[in-house]
Amino acid sequence: MPKHIYIVRHSKAEGQAPEAELTELGKQQxxxxxxxxxxxxxxxxxxxxFIRAVGTIKPLSDARNLPIDIDPRLAERMLSTTHMPDWKEKLKDTFDDVDLKFEGGESTREASTxxxxxxxxxxxGDSENTVIVSHGGIIPLLxxxxxxxxxxxxxRGLTNPDVYLLTAENGETTVERIWDQA
Structure with missing residues (x-):
């Protein structure tokens, strides 16, 4: 029996802090x-x-009358605790060198693990169809x-929100983007 994991990137938010709320557009999304x-x-x-992740899936969990399990391992990746004006270049470097780590941050290997x-x-586990909600720094690693x-x-191609489907069956996994609302 195949297992399906829907990997959802959160909807549009007011910022990057853990407590950042969804924007009005994010709530509509x-x-x-x-x-x-x-x-x-x-x-x-x-x-x-993170508030924006929970807020993204709460309307769906309410509609399905299912609880949301919170897992801190799905939290956004911390690239660094210091300001880096060239953060996009630094992020790209971490994809090329999975053990590269900046001050106070996580390497690609650590975040991926x-x-x-x-x-x-x-x-x-027992669930056949699970929805997980995470962030732009984690989803590409998955x-x-x-x-x-x-x-x-x-x-670079992720949208807010975005949805991918991971299907696992007989030891094989496939991942495909299924969100077509971009």
Whole structure:
């Protein structure tokens, strides 16, 4: 029996801080996710603890009358705790060197390891159709792990929100972008 994990990037938010709320557009986008998933079976929701991630999936979890499990391993990746005007170049460098780490930040390997652990636990669990909600710094790492996609280019192509479907069956996994609302 195949397992499906819907990997959702949060809707448009007011900022990058953990407590950043969704914008009015982000709230509308979250409501659009209810319609987007209307014909899809869902057994479980797992979200980053960040307010924008939980807010993205709350309308859908309410509509399905299912709780949202919070998992801090899905939190946004910290590139550095110091201001870096050239942060996009530095981020690109971390995709090329997975162990590169800046002051106070996580390497690609570290961030990927924690996020992949969530996916692996879901795949080993009982739920057949799970929605996870995370961030632009984590989702490309997950996709790259399961599909060997180009991480930095994937990052540049993400939208708010965005949805990918990871399907696992008989030891094989596939990942495809299924969000067509961009």
């Amino acid at each position: 979250s409501e659009a996710l209810v319609n987007f998933f209307s014909e899809r079976k869902i057994d479980r929701f797992v979200s980053s603890p 924690r996020a992949v652990a969530v996916i692996e636990e879901i795949l080993e 996709i790259n792990h399961y599909s060997r996609d180009e991480g930095f280019d994937r990052w």
